[in-house]
Amino acid sequence: MSRILTGIQSSGRPHLGNILGAILPAIELSQQADNDSFLFIADLHSLTTLKEGEARREFVRAIAATWLAFGFDTIRNTMWRQSRVPEHTELAWYLNCFTPMPMLQNATSFKDKSEKLAAAVNAGLFTYPVLQAADILLYDANLVPVGKDQRQHIEMTRDIASTVNRQYGEEIFVLPEARIDERIMTIPGIDGAKMSKSYNNYIDIFLPANELYKVVKKIVSDSTPIDQPKNPATDITFQLYALLATDGQVSTMRQNYEAPEQRAGGYGYGHAKKELYELLIERFTTPRERFDELMAEGNPELERELRAGEEKAQAVASETISRVRRVMGFS
Numbered sequence: 001m002s003r004i005l006t007g008i009q010s011s012g013r014p015h016l017g018n019i020l021g022a023i024l025p026a027i028e029l030s031q032q033a034d035n036d037s038f039l040f041i042a043d044l045h046s047l048t049t050l051k052e053g054e055a056r057r058e059f060v061r062a063i064a065a066t067w068l069a070f071g072f073d074t075i076r077n078t079m080w081r082q083s084r085v086p087e088h089t090e091l092a093w094y095l096n097c098f099t100p101m102p103m104l105q106n107a108t109s110f111k112d113k114s115e116k117l118a119a120a121v122n123a124g125l126f127t128y129p130v131l132q133a134a135d136i137l138l139y140d141a142n143l144v145p146v147g148k149d150q151r152q153h154i155e156m157t158r159d160i161a162s163t164v165n166r167q168y169g170e171e172i173f174v175l176p177e178a179r180i181d182e183r184i185m186t187i188p189g190i191d192g193a194k195m196s197k198s199y200n201n202y203i204d205i206f207l208p209a210n211e212l213y214k215v216v217k218k219i220v221s222d223s224t225p226i227d228q229p230k231n232p233a234t235d236i237t238f239q240l241y242a243l244l245a246t247d248g249q250v251s252t253m254r255q256n257y258e259a260p261e262q263r264a265g266g267y268g269y270g271h272a273k274k275e276l277y278e279l280l281i282e283r284f285t286t287p288r289e290r291f292d293e294l295m296a297e298g299n300p301e302l303e304r305e306l307r308a309g310e311e312k313a314q315a316v317a318s319e320t321i322s323r324v325r326r327v328m329g330f331s
């Protein structure tokens, strides 16, 4: 049996890039018979950048609702909020004392963020990978599905875990492995750069239909006229469509791009965007409905799910923490 664990920061509502790149692959893994999956909302990590409490509360709910809307089975698996299981922060402190400063100073994500934020850089950003290591090691995870930007954090987790194991001469922690799907990682946003909350170029598939269509219409395209051939390989609408469509649908759209004169009135980017929008609605009908239901005010389902998950997570976390306290002399 493999224990799969992954977390997602509550710093925004999940967008199409998160869903295709992280959420669906993690749910798929959780559906394999031999796997036992732990999915959590990294709300403590989100405090490194997002300070507003109301926004965090909303994003935490949206992430949980997304997982449930896409069919994450919480009977077999576990879903919880990081902040509600205090063992995460407790273990993070212990691990801090085994983490060399230069390792954190050289972390790519820290270097990037401290350049961007300059004087506003906070110590939470610096120790971010240590809390992440605690998240993973607390649950004896074997596999951690993440995007390739997270590869270094998993390497650091392994380094920290080996240091502790070596120090105490026993296998306190399981060494986790990253599971990275190279193909899907860089889903483009509406401007062609990697889709990301931070670039404000994302597609929120849970928007009301008319707003979703407005976003799709904003996808950047070149100025090739409606009756002229277009290059599908360099067009963002086509790339997004190809991620969701069947092979048959893709080849039809490709033909329309390459030979628009074969259609009465030609085939322009507006047509392609309409097809992409319709496909999004069709493909995500059920999750969209379920998401709205779960997010509706007064529906106690989400909170109930999260609390039940917290209890399950805590049971595992407290066993690991007991092991750690024992060898370190805290119990």
Ligand code: ADP
Pocket (backbone or CB within 6 Å): 008, 009, 017, 018, 019, 020, 021, 022, 145, 146, 147, 148, 149, 184, 185, 186, 187, 188, 194, 195, 196, 197, 198
């Ligand atoms: P964002 O860039 O929007 O802040 P996060 O860094 O919170 O997204 O990423 C959450 C998860 O979604 C990570 O596992 C990440 O690899 C994945 N992910 C984010 N953006 C994309 C994208 N454009 N394509 C594929 N996967 C993505």
Ligand code: TRP
Pocket (backbone or CB within 6 Å): 005, 006, 007, 008, 009, 042, 045, 131, 132, 135, 136, 144, 145, 146, 150, 153
């Ligand atoms: N750092 C991850 C990200 O930004 C989120 C995260 C926090 C995580 N703790 C984790 C991912 C533990 C995997 C395992 O995407």
